[in-house]
Amino acid sequence: MKTGLFSVSYAGLWGQARLDLIPFIQKAAELGFQGVLLMAKRPHLSPLDFDESQLIQIKQALDMHKMQLIGLACYNDFLLPAASEIPVQDMQMAYIDQCCRMTSFLGGELVRVFTGYARNDLPFPKQWEQVVSLLQECGERAARYGIKLAVQNHHDLAVGTEAIHLLLAEVGRDNVKAGYDAWSPFLRGENLTEGAQKMASQTIMTIAANYLRFPRYAYHAESVNYTRVEPDFVKATSMQAGAIDYAGFFKALQAGGFDGWYVYEMCSPLIGGPSLENLDRKAREFQEFMKSL
Template sequence: MKVSVSMYSVNSTIQKEDWSTIDFINYAKEISLDGVELLDMYWKDKDTELEEVVAKLKELQLPVSAYDVTNNFVKESAKARSLEVEKINDGIEVAKKLGTKVVRVFCGDLHGDLTYEDGQDWIVEGLTRSAEKAEKEQIYLAIENHGLLAGKSTQVEEIIEKVNSPYVRATFDTGNFLLVHEEPENAFDRLREKIIHIHFKDFREKKPDESTKGFRSTKGVELIGSVPGDGQVNLSYIVNGLKEINYQGWLSIEYEGKDDAKTANEEAVRRLRELLEQGGENYG
């Protein structure tokens, strides 16, 4: 299995030091990553930057593990949902230029009085439309378990099955299941045959005396992003499970803590490589 880091994993550094995508790629090479995961939200001028990024990736011989699109199908306007389909279709074109076979996608965000049941038809409709292009280009759309819509493994599974395309699979985020109070091990067992991409992430519960603002779960519990191995996720279970199914894809680190992002990611890379070499025993 190959190790990459999501660009979002160093978001605080990007904001603080005004990094470009090129800066991130150079950093990834410095810490000896196998590849990088890039996001649509970081383009300043995509048309200009994309050509430069492709050239830099070729120069440094760094592949792209996935290209992430920040779409949202939970919109009551059909026109607005069509724009989200266009966003994913554009992401497929960018992915082709970047040389990756995976486009990470979202389902959508809850707002107002809407529920998952309200939004599910819109999500399935949008992903079905985008899957037409994905199938033609042989690019996988990888649904991330994210937020309150498709945050649970049952929801991800249900949407994948309803879209019913071999090119719509799962980005398995190891940490996000904790935000909907699902054990990541159970989620893995449910989705293991549908995984095409992994976000290697960990969370811990906020301590009573901490002032740091965390991510609030569906039951109001605050979780703090941590370096993998310092939180609640049984990462060894997931790594060993991936070996059992002969997973050949990427493990992409996504750190969402408050410590220095560069230092945290470098430690995360070290731990993940160690975990892969050891087989995952007694970790997490």
């Protein structure tokens, strides 16, 4: 198993401790990870902020700590609404293109992308066609750099396992594969083992984070009772303490032929608090969990 750490974990985005990129690379090495996935936005590796000389410094840090760059994680929404004269799709493709270029320069192999958040002003078939078309063009551009795109099952469109399987088939590009994760199917009530078996051959990376669910209720004084409120409150915890069956999910991926990166992320408030010590503890617990498999 190849284990990686996602730099979003140390980006300080949820009040958590923050590390800049080079200290983060050192931290990942100290924690025993083999690779890093770098967040392609501020405060980490934004294309706006890094020229070739700065990329060389990052490459030197990767080499010094014997750390493989897995790739960059883009933050796109291919259904982002804008006025008709604004080339919002071109802007996003230019961003992804730059991330592919930087990934290639740094010796990485993939770029994580999303689909899009659902819109009420655009018929669903049009949304689907738009995402398919943009993934096709981005895949062709990524191929020029020798990069694969990992489409994460995160945003609304094609978030279901059957849907993302169909989406990738319609995109039809050899270098556009899945970044298939367990937490979304778990929260939506899918069968994790069946999903992993179906997606294993198309998956090149999986990002892991475990969670506990806490049901929510609203009190009604007139009936002296409660009604259930959806959705549940969810909070991140260690791999060992969470409710997602990652042992079964990972084993099903492996049985189906998956041989990609297992990347750990801490991308929401954590049980245990926002300190650097808690982040490090959770990352070490991920490594211990993976060794136990």
